[in-house]
Amino acid sequence: MADYVPPLRDMRFVFSRLLDGAGVDDDLLDAVLGEAGRFAAEAIAPLNAAANKAGCTRHQDGSVTTPPGFQEAYRQYREAGWGTLALPEEYGGQGLPHVMATAVEEFLNSACHAFNMYPGLTHGAVAVLEARGSEELKAAYLPRLVSGEWLGTMALTEPQAGTDLGLVRTRAAPNADGSFAVTGEKIFCSGGEHDLTDNIVHLALARLPDAPAGSRGISLFLVPKILPDGTRNAVSCGAIEHKMGLSGSATCAMHFEGATGWLVGELNAGLAAMFIMMNAARLSCGVQGVAQAELAYQKAAAYALERRQGRAAGSAEEADPLIVHPDVRRLLMDARAFTEGFRALVLWTAWQIDQGNDDLVALLTPVIKAYGTDRGFETAVAMQQIFGGHGYITETGVEQIVRDARAPMLYEGANGVQALDLVGRKLLRDGGQTVERFIALVEGQCEDADETLGFLATPLLEAAHEAREAALWLLSQGKADPDALGAGSYAFLQLIGVLTTGWMWLNLAKAALPDAGSDPFCTAKLATARHYALHALPQVSALRRKVEAGAEALMALPPEAFLRD
Numbered sequence: 001m002a003d004y005v006p007p008l009r010d011m012r013f014v015f016s017r018l019l020d021g022a023g024v025d026d027d028l029l030d031a032v033l034g035e036a037g038r039f040a041a042e043a044i045a046p047l048n049a050a051a052n053k054a055g056c057t058r059h060q061d062g063s064v065t066t067p068p069g070f071q072e073a074y075r076q077y078r079e080a081g082w083g084t085l086a087l088p089e090e091y092g093g094q095g096l097p098h099v100m101a102t103a104v105e106e107f108l109n110s111a112c113h114a115f116n117m118y119p120g121l122t123h124g125a126v127a128v129l130e131a132r133g134s135e136e137l138k139a140a141y142l143p144r145l146v147s148g149e150w151l152g153t154m155a156l157t158e159p160q161a162g163t164d165l166g167l168v169r170t171r172a173a174p175n176a177d178g179s180f181a182v183t184g185e186k187i188f189c190s191g192g193e194h195d196l197t198d199n200i201v202h203l204a205l206a207r208l209p210d211a212p213a214g215s216r217g218i219s220l221f222l223v224p225k226i227l228p229d230g231t232r233n234a235v236s237c238g239a240i241e242h243k244m245g246l247s248g249s250a251t252c253a254m255h256f257e258g259a260t261g262w263l264v265g266e267l268n269a270g271l272a273a274m275f276i277m278m279n280a281a282r283l284s285c286g287v288q289g290v291a292q293a294e295l296a297y298q299k300a301a302a303y304a305l306e307r308r309q310g311r312a313a314g315s316a317e318e319a320d321p322l323i324v325h326p327d328v329r330r331l332l333m334d335a336r337a338f339t340e341g342f343r344a345l346v347l348w349t350a351w352q353i354d355q356g357n358d359d360l361v362a363l364l365t366p367v368i369k370a371y372g373t374d375r376g377f378e379t380a381v382a383m384q385q386i387f388g389g390h391g392y393i394t395e396t397g398v399e400q401i402v403r404d405a406r407a408p409m410l411y412e413g414a415n416g417v418q419a420l421d422l423v424g425r426k427l428l429r430d431g432g433q434t435v436e437r438f439i440a441l442v443e444g445q446c447e448d449a450d451e452t453l454g455f456l457a458t459p460l461l462e463a464a465h466e467a468r469e470a471a472l473w474l475l476s477q478g479k480a481d482p483d484a485l486g487a488g489s490y491a492f493l494q495l496i497g498v499l500t501t502g503w504m505w506l507n508l509a510k511a512a513l514p515d516a517g518s519d520p521f522c523t524a525k526l527a528t529a530r531h532y533a534l535h536a537l538p539q540v541s542a543l544r545r546k547v548e549a550g551a552e553a554l555m556a557l558p559p560e561a562f563l564r565d
């Protein structure tokens, strides 16, 4: 069996029937998706298992060697321009829609998530520099980041500053020539050191000596590994983390020892600037969730057709393939419903970026990040279940997917914090207007849906009403009682995740309807939509009840009561 088959038909279906071709000529779309899928499957996917085994090596001098094959794969990636698709033409990019780059990102993450961690942050780095960098920094760094000659990193986290970046201690002292001397310890820096490019461009958070305390005193600096005069900057890799998964991706502890850096944007406005990069990266996490789920699904579906255990009701065989068992079907249908529905949601959201629909993108970003990565991981675990005990054995490859898929739930802001972003910044801040606009959009489509789609439109309409009730409850309780808001935040994020995926299923089912019966692909879409209506949407009522349960039971115990006697 192939390591990975790019889901080209599904991707094309979303582009042509949901996104109206995304403003791209059909031939170009086919050529890019076809070629990117081929590259991912043939050049990248064969590296995945070996990279997991080999991991990365840090040497005495602080240099880091990536797994065998990564250098050559990155050379091919650069040469083909896969990283430049949606980057600005002004700096050498191809200026294609974000939605195309998002599709390609899914292929690459399914093929080898660890490999894609290296170029993965560069498009966010380009976006920050484009928006906030000085003309000098843009001229010096953007063309080489866009071309992939250099790669970018995000150096935020410190031992005492994870979620709460207001606690960052790294210092930046002004130099006479307008640059800054950056000193401090960063941890968990993905691609902080590697052997894929000659230069690595760190975007690091630090504070000036006289800066206000907390998040209002943080500034953003560009700190290159190699300085413009060709000398080595005082930034180095002290260690690489030994992780649960993604071992082919070097997660580095970085020492900044008076390293020369340049301010990006305004002084003390570094966190807001960094959010440009983080928001791009959060959407990429959702893509990683779908990508891992897709890969696990492909392996499990093939296994379920081949492995014979037990018999179907009334079967005369000695043993039938696993696929005959309804409980195995449940796992596979859940996986199809998530991967296809969420893929459509991620692509639709990327398309909204291209159209400048910022409010909806901002609303959906934490949902895509957290719901997408939670369900991506859960799907990987469910697919491992189909392998029985063999799923626990390294050889089948599915346990690697489980380990790799766990990481994006934690990085770019752990998922619980995404839920707080959803209820705090996205719901409360504008008094619920954007959420209401979104719910009304879903309701409108349910009401307009063809009668044949009633099996989905009717429960989806009910789910949208429940979402509104949950939002109103949070709006009414949240301002007075922050604990109630925090307590209900995760269930609310999940509720919106189930609702938005269901809304995408309505769109997919509508698009498939004319050809259902004649085209097996479209027939399968309708069957999966039906599964979603019956098996996923019922969660909404329970989630609403959890939102409205409040904080009392959660906060009842004093902290010391959590420790066992």
Ligand SMILES: Cc1cc2nc3c(=O)[nH]c(=O)nc-3n(C[C@H](O)[C@H](O)[C@H](O)COP(=O)(O)OP(=O)(O)OC[C@H]3O[C@@H](n4cnc5c(N)ncnc54)[C@H](O)[C@@H]3O)c2cc1C
Residues within 6 Å of the ligand: 153, 154, 155, 156, 157, 161, 162, 163, 164, 187, 188, 189, 190, 191, 243, 246, 251, 407, 410, 411, 412, 413, 414, 415, 416, 417, 420
């Ligand atoms: C594989 C990997 C790669 C990474 N790559 C990078 C990188 O490239 N650059 C970088 O800077 N960092 C990176 N990180 C770090 C990552 O972004 C942080 O681990 C993450 O932001 C969480 O910080 P923390 O680990 O300190 O957890 P903490 O902040 O200690 O949080 C622990 C738990 O408490 C919860 N929590 C914290 N505060 C609150 C609150 N106010 N309300 C409710 N719940 C809360 C969190 O949700 C989390 O579940 C990476 C991490 C990993 C694992």
